[in-house]
Amino acid sequence: MKKLYVFLLTFVVLACDDGNIDVPEFTFDGNPTSCGDLVLYKVNGSETLSLELTQSDNFLITVREAQSITLTEDGANTLIYRTFDANVTGANYFCQDIPPTTPNILNEWKGSGTLLITTSLTLDDEDTVEEEEDNTIDTDGDGTPNYLDNDDDGDGIPTKDEDVDGDGDPTNDDTDGDTIPNYLDNDDDGDSILTINEDVDENGNPDDDDTDLDDIPNYLDSDDAITSNTPLPAVSEQYKEIYLSELTISTLELTNANGNDIRLETFDFGSITEEVTITP
Ligand SMILES: [Ca+2]
Ligand SMILES: [Ca+2]
Ligand SMILES: [Ca+2]
Ligand SMILES: [Ca+2]
Known part of the structure; x- marks a missing residue:
């Protein structure tokens, strides 16, 4: 399944390649890192993919039902894909009020699509014994x-x-x-x-x-x-409340200033886990 996905991704990116070198690698496996709930990002060497949201703080742990958020290129919720002239250290770059001036951005794509978030909650008393919650x-x-x-x-x-x-x-x-x-x-x-x-x-x-x-x-x-x-x-x-939020973007389209397009029917952005300690 993963091989198929990578093949499909490569095909779509190449299909959009007009020969310009700014068509990038766009390989982001694994789960994103977060700065709070509202900035989620992935770093692959000198490429970054960041999801910047304007939901309420802690929305991943307070909203239990599935959430659908519209991403727009210049809207309140957006996906930004950047290539840089050097490797990016994620936390340094994304988790500061004022991003560092280096590395330099070589190219930037902004995305539109629909972000679907499904969050599940499990409880764990961390006593090392497997215990079913319905028991x-x-x-x-x-x-x-x-x-x-x-x-x-x-x-x-x-x-x-x-x-x-x-x-x-x-x-x-x-x-x-x-x-x-x-x-x-x-x-x-x-x-x-x-x-x-x-x-x-x-x-x-x-x-x-x-x-x-x-x-x-x-x-x-x-x-x-x-x-x-x-x-x-x-x-x-x-005990701990453990919230697992899975993020998928459908009909994703990323466009840069040169009109280069990256289009994906679905893109798995990975999952975020947040834990809250409860003292009854
Ligand atoms: Ca008891
Ligand atoms: Ca005991
Ligand atoms: Ca005894
Ligand atoms: Ca005994």
Whole structure:
């Protein structure tokens, strides 16, 4: 599919070539970089493609439905393709109020077409466990479903820290062998003392409690069955909203002062990901 796309692109550009050297390479793969929501750009060596929009700030994360924006050559929303006499450092060039004077612009095309943006939202509690958003299981019954809960079993140990073997997967750690993995087990070592009550020195850190000095903390050691008078504090809750916006331009036409044209039925501008941290 990609090969076909590149071939098609090359064909169209060459088809418009009137022999003038200002018909460019126009190869922009991958995703754009952004300065806020309103300036999105791609850099390929000495060529740049920038989308400059006049929507409201943060429109990519506040508008959930598909958006269609008309791009016009001299309008409020436009696509600008430039070639330069030297390589461009993207952030330096596009993310300043006053662009640097070098490198020099050799040629400029302005685009018209229709920009279609579709944005999807996913939520991630970053606890390293794959959890479906449509699964409303709430193991500890605290009102926060597991896919948003940083401590799924409510035992005072964050889910991501219940990965005892350190392989990056908390789902395969089951200290007491009761087939309930530690991150869903409120008594990890099966000694009948809840993990939340195994912080013997009551300093909020259960990892430094090792009564028999065998280098296994009490909450993972069934030999150390001493109940603390003060339960571990609740793990603070936090998750991320991740917005993935995919941008496609249809009936794209780019024209420069010499009348050189680049026309594409559709152009995949790539996607932008924005994250917002939510503290409930
Ligand atoms: Ca919960
Ligand atoms: Ca836990
Ligand atoms: Ca278990
Ligand atoms: Ca225990």
